[in-house]
Every structure is written in structure tokens, then in C-alpha cells.
Amino acid sequence: MEPALRLDRLAKTFGSTRAVDELDLVVPRGATYGFIGPSGAGKTTCIRMIMSILFPDSGELSVLGRRSALEAKDRIGYLPEERGVYRRMRVGDFLTYIAQLKGVPESEALPRAKDLLARTGLVDIDKKKCEELSKGMLHRVEFVAAIINRPELIILDEPFSGLDPVSVKLLKDLVAAEQRRGATILFSTHIMAHAEELCGHVVMIHRGRKVLDEPMAGLRRQYDTRVIQVEPLDESSPMQSLGQIPGVAEVRPMADGCAVHLHPGTEPNAVMQRITATIPVARVGLSRLRLEDVFLRVVAADAGDREAEQALRADLQGLGTEGAVA
């Protein structure tokens, strides 16, 4: 069967900026792909090319077996990063309109909209005007608009950015339901925690280039945890002394203790025993695999200085402008 999405050496340049650089990608049907990378990596440009909103300078793509998304728009659900509504339209009218534009018969459009709205916790709002809704409610309406045509392929561009934790939870449930329905999902985010939770497969892009294309399971094996988090019982404990333990590469102080980074191949269990023997600890444990660490390791070669790495890490954690992480 044709994959849901195939990009072949896709490239796009804006002025002197190479936004997307020779990108190859195959998304099989039914898969959930996380398209991750820091802000400005080229995710949105790539998605707009997939949607035939922008056109590549070179390279080819196929969407649901068609040469262009224009031929399959009714089978695609797309939530753009820059999204909005007709503010003066009623919610029900707006969703009916969008549904009809996506080929849903008029009689089916409103019941579907109401059902999906109810599943996002919005009951009896179809008669309200869009301008009367809060920002969080509008986000959910926009999300409903994206999937109202029961698409085979769902493309979500930064679906959770700027959302409150409650909305994020509701929308994640909706994404999970679409996964179960059998839809192929590609969603972009620069916040790695969202990808960790939802994706079966991760594609990382950095400065327009693909730097990683792996299933989550493989990532966990490949990037085995080599960090032990230590929270001392007494804050005055000499944490730097942990650096003397064999196999420890570096000890980085953190807010409530320190992170002990190990040399490759070191057995974490042995080191943990040595740590508890060296200082009294409140808590000691292996840190979970975090995509931001993977990403930083992948791009470490060209990241270079520490300051740039810090900025990148802050972006990937969704700090700064993007609000709370669920």
C-alpha cells in the first residue's frame, strides 16, 4: 500500500535562508509521527509544502497516493500553526461551513460538529458566536474543524502551543481516539514532552535538515539512559565528590540536587550503589529518556558552545513564550 506520505529530497529556500534542505520522509499508513525540532527548524514550511500551500523549489512528494494534497484535501485534516475562525460566525455555522468545504454532506456536518465539540468538553456552544469564546475554547473549536471530515491523514502543526493544561489533555485524548480510528498522524512540536507521550516514531529536524528518523522504541534502546538524578538529604553534602566515582563523566548541579552523567558503557546500577555510599541521599534514580537530550546529543556536533545549547534546551522544553507543558 502507498504510504500516507512520502517526501523525496524536498527543498525550499526563502531569500538566502534554506528553510527545508533535501528532506526525505516516509510516513506509513496508521502511524503517528512526531515532527520535532526547535522553533525555526523548518517544520511549518515543510508542512505547508505537504499541504500544497507552499510549493517546493525542488524535490517531489506524494500525499495519500496523490501527487499533490490539492487532489486529496477532503481526506486530510490540517490544523495550521497560524489558525483562526470567522469571529462573527456562530460556532455551529463555522464548523458546518468548514465541514462542507471538506466534502462532508450538509446534513451530517452539524451533528458531527456537536459530537466532536462535546468530546472536547464544549457542550451547547454551537449557537454562540466565535468571538464570545475564550482562547482555550477557540483552540478546541479549531481542532474540531481540522478533524471534522474524519480524515485519513491528520497533520497538526504545533497543536498544543499556547494551550492550558486542561485543553491539552482533552486534545491529546482526541488525538488518541483518531489514532485508534486508524488515521495517520503527523504532528509537529518543538516541545519534546508532547512527542514523547503521543508518538510511535520521531523525526527530528534542525536547520531544515533531517537529523533523526527513528521509532520511539528504537530510540530508547539506542540512547540508553546515562544520567542518574541525585537528590541529597542534606544540601551541604559535597556533591562534587561524586565525580570521583569510576564511570562518572560529569556532575551537573540542578535545582534540587545534581545530575550524574556516566561514560558510555558504564553500568548505572553499580554507580548508584556507590553514590548512596558516598553521600546521604533522599532520592536517587535513573532519569527517563528525554527527547530533548536525544536531540541535543544528535545536534551536539554543530551546537558547540554551552550558551547555544542552553537556549536550544529552553526552547525544546517549551519555556519562554510557549507557556505551560502538560
Added chain:
Amino acid sequence: MNKILLIARREFLTTVVNKGFIFGLFLMPALLGLAVLFGPRLLGAMRSPQVVGRIAVIDPTGQVLPVLRSTLSLSAIQERRQAEARRALATVPGGERVASSPATREFTPAPDLTIVERPPSADLESEKKALSSTDQSARALALVVVAADAVERPGNGSEFGTYSIYASRDLNDDTERAVYDSLREAIVTARLNASQLDQKRIDTMTRVRRPVSVTVTQAGEQRSRRQFMQMLPFVVGVMLFVAVIMGGQQLMTSTVEEKSSRVVEVLLAAVSPFQLMFGKLLGQTAVGLLGMAIYLGLGLLALYSFAMLGIIDPMLIVYFLVFFLITYLVFGALMMSIGAAVNTMQEAGSLMGPVMLMLLFPYMLSPMIGRAPNSPLSVAISFIPPINSFAMMTRMASESPPPAWQVWLTVLIGLATVYAAIWFAAKIFKVGLLMHGRPPNVATLVRWARQA
């Protein structure tokens, strides 16, 4: 195709149910209707009171005064006015009916003037002084002094004498005119009498009734309707101008709103930029046609009620609709492109200048085209897009309509222009809809159209 119609329907409905639109559409006909219904009554209420007064006359000839008594009488003044009104309305189609309707009854009643005869020996200075007397009941409205040679000349070669008139400040323009007219008639009659000429014979011999010209065309003969037809392009031009500006403005505003509310990329998830652009254009064109149908209908109804329906050639209405559609689509597409390119309505201002100029230019030229509908300039302008539709309308409504091939050429050029404008708008939509930031200028737009 279905998507285009869906977009068109939404654009049409949101525009038509808008309060501002309904208000604007019906305001003008409503005002016109009110003016027709209540105008005469309002004017009637403004009727000035009848002037009653005396005119002092010094007539050394003794021949003018007896005639003046009849020509300055109330009934003579009224009769003269009615004759004047009939002459003025004779050139307007349906004028006979209008002239006899009560609406055109004179708004200023004829003055009731009494002649006070002063002897030729009266002292001019003291008579003049009487005009400025503080006692209003004592003073006359005016003093007329007929020249001694006003009726009979000393020699045959010299000119007749005339008369002088001294007015008090009570004399208004209307009464003064009545006095002039009466005196003129009285002096002429006195002169004719003195020369023993028969007034009636001279009247009959000097009158050549003006015929209504008949235009001969291949289709046959028809009564000319010059005056009316010169008005028609003007009226039609105003309608076209207002409709295109209103529709174009609406298209631009709605596009800017879709862009700034970020709903546009949500729409692009379902439709292509071309479908969005063309759907909006069609929807708005339907709005324009609706408005035009209402105005045209009212106009024809008005003509029908004056029994003047026959003076409009039905083909002219068909051509008008064709040219209306062409102009509307071209300017709608251009205004929409501007909407798609900018971020706010403020930024649209600088780009709208050239478009407005293109729209105004033929309108300003229309009197010139109307006067010389087949001059090389007029012919050339009717082939230059996008202003040609309007020029051709003016020419077609003129006395000497252009040959059919020119009309068809203009229509063809118009259709090609529509195609080009839609092509341009599609390109701008493709590039501009997702562009935010520095507003583009005309050169940038052209570059976008080339690259897209």
C-alpha cells in the same frame, strides 16, 4: 467547483444580511421615494407670499401706458409664465404631462401690481425720493420712466429709445422680471400700433415651430431623445462607480479580515487559493447584481410610471449588464488582490490609489466622449482596458452609436481583461495570503505574480 459555490454562497449571505449593506442598498431609493412623495408639499410650504404693490410710471409718449395696463395685469403675468414653462419642457420626453401636473405649479405666485400714473411733467428727483420714503404704504415698488423716443423714432436710421427703472428695496427679482417682461411687451405693441402693423400677422409670420428631430438609422426612423440619452450614461456611470467601489471595498475588507484573523490557512486546508479567491469574487458579484437589479428595476418602474419606458432600448440594458459584470469582476479581483497582500486596511490605502484612479479616469472623460462619441480618442479609449467598458457605454448611449464590431471588440477585450485580473488575483492569493510583515508595494505585487 462545488467548493467555489460554497465559498460564493457564504460571501453573498454574509454581505447581504449585513445591516450596513441593507441600509446602504435601500437608503438611496428610499430617499428618492420620500423626495417624490413629500417634495412638492415641502416646496409648497416654502411658497413665498404674493407680492402686492404699485409701480409708478412716467410715460411721455402716452402710448405705452394703456398697453402696459393689460400686460402688467395679474392674468397676463400668469399666462406668460405658463407659456414659458411649456416651452422649457417641450424638449423633455413626457414633458407635456409633467408641465400640466400640479407638482410643477409655480412656486412663486405672480405679483399683483397696480399702475400709478405720474404725469410726464413730474419731477424725477422727487419721484425717486418717494421710493426711499420711510412710510412703506406710501412708496411704490418701482418707478418706470419711458423714454420719449421709445415708440417713435426721430429718424428711421436711429435706434428706438428705451426706459429706465428705479427700484425701491421692496422690489424682488421675481417681480422685477415681471415688470421687465410686461414693459417689453407693452413697448413692442405700442411701436407696432404706431407703425400701423398688425401684431397677430407679425406673430404668425415670425414664428417657426421647432420640430423634434428624427434620427434616421438602418433600423428605421426614431424620434431623437438627445437630452435624455445624454443623462443616461451619467446616471449609469454613477451606478457603476458606486457598485464597483462598494463591492471592491467589501471584497478587500473581508480578505484582510480573513488574513488577520488567521482563518485563511484553516480555509486553505480545505480549498486552494484559487477556489477561495474565485468563490469570493463570484459571491460578491452576485451581491452587485442583486443591487443592480433592484436599482434597474426601480428605474424602469419610474420610467414606466411616466409612460417613458419606450425610450430605453432593451439591448442597451443587456449591454449595460455585460459591461457592468466586466468592470465589476476586473476591479473586484484587483481590490481583492490588495486585500490578500496587506495586513491591515490602513496599508491598503497606498495600493488603492492607482486602482481608484483607473476607475475615476473614464468617468472624468465621459463628457468628452459623450460630445464626440466617434472621435479617434473616444474610439481608442474604448479599446484600452480596464477603462474601456465605461467609455463604450457612453458611446452606445450617444446620438451616433459605434458600429457593432467595435462593441464586440470592447466586450472581447473586456473579457480578456477579466481573465487577466483573475489570473493576477490568483497569483497574489497564492503568495500573499500567508505573508505577514512589511506591506508590499505595486512592484512587489508584480514580482509575486511573476514568481507564483
